[in-house]
Structure formats: C-alpha cells, structure tokens
Amino acid sequence: MIKPENFAEKVIWYTLLWTYGFFAIGGLYVVGAVVGWILFGDLVRQLWAQTDETPPEDKIRIPWAVWVWIAGMLVMEVALIVGHLDFNLGVGLIIKSSIGWAKGWALMAVFPLVGALKIRPQLLCRIACIIGLQTLLLFPLFFWLI
Numbered sequence: 001m002i003k004p005e006n007f008a009e010k011v012i013w014y015t016l017l018w019t020y021g022f023f024a025i026g027g028l029y030v031v032g033a034v035v036g037w038i039l040f041g042d043l044v045r046q047l048w049a050q051t052d053e054t055p056p057e058d059k060i061r062i063p064w065a066v067w068v069w070i071a072g073m074l075v076m077e078v079a080l081i082v083g084h085l086d087f088n089l090g091v092g093l094i095i096k097s098s099i100g101w102a103k104g105w106a107l108m109a110v111f112p113l114v115g116a117l118k119i120r121p122q123l124l125c126r127i128a129c130i131i132g133l134q135t136l137l138l139f140p141l142f143f144w145l146i
C-alpha cells in the first residue's frame with residue numbers, strides 16, 4: 001500500500017484524507033491556503049539546505065515560467081500597496097488586503113512553485129481513490145440531507 005514518504009507528501013496525504021472533515025467544520029477555504037504556504041515553507045527549507053554536493057537528481061529546479069508567475073504576483077502585490085497608499089487607505093487596510101492577496105493571488109505562484117517538491121503521482125492517485133470511496137460511502141447521507 002502506498003504511504004507518504006516525506007513531509008510534503010504527508011501534508012498533502014492527510015489534508016486530502018480529511019477533506020470531508022474540513023468540509024464539515026467549514027474549513028476547506030482556509031485549508032487550501034494554509035497547505036500552500038506550508039508546502040512553500042518546506043520548499044524554501046529544502047532550497048536552503050541544497051549545496052553543491054547535492055546529487056543532481058535531488059536538486060530542486062524551478063522553471064523560468066514559474067519565475068514569470070512569481071514576478072506577476074509580486075507586481076500585483078506592489079500595485080495593491082501603491083493603490084492603497086494612493087487613496088490613503090491606511091496601514092490596517094494594507095495589511096488586511098495583503099493577507100487576502102496571500103491567500104488568493106499569491107497562491108497562483110505558490111502552487112506551481114511547490115510543484116518542484118518530490119511528490120509521487122502514485123500517491124496522488126491513491127488518495128484520489130480514497131476520497132472517491134469516501135464520497136461513495138457518504139453519498140446516501142448527502143442525498144438524504146438534500
């Protein structure tokens with residue numbers, strides 16, 4: 001049976017395994033952003049630990065297209081801040097809007113970036129099948145609630 005082998009795989013595995021649990025408590029909206037930033041932190045940690053002695057197959061490479069996405073999302077944040085300053089909206093609103101940017105637009109760059117992590121496609125297929133089974137088992141309850 002396929003099980004997660006590294007931190008990134010464990011985060012994805014257990015988050016997806018608890019999809020309906022997060023749904024039940026109304027946490028799906030927040031969980032997606034939190035997982036993205038946790039995986040981003042893990043990627044930064046792995047990049048920081050990378051040295052010249054790191055084997056080529058273990059080195060993390062980020063494609064140029066992802067760098068373009070990162071630049072685009074950073075430009076959006078700069079535009080957001082400049083717009084707030086231009087209309088004298090205050091630091092509190094800048095912080096609030098930046099948090100909104102971080103859980104929305106920034107993730108459009110974060111998720112392609114964390115694609116550089118070592119996550120086996122077989123694990124994703126396995127967890128998708130488990131979620132499908134959960135859906136089949138919960139379907140009568142969902143149908144009854146409608």
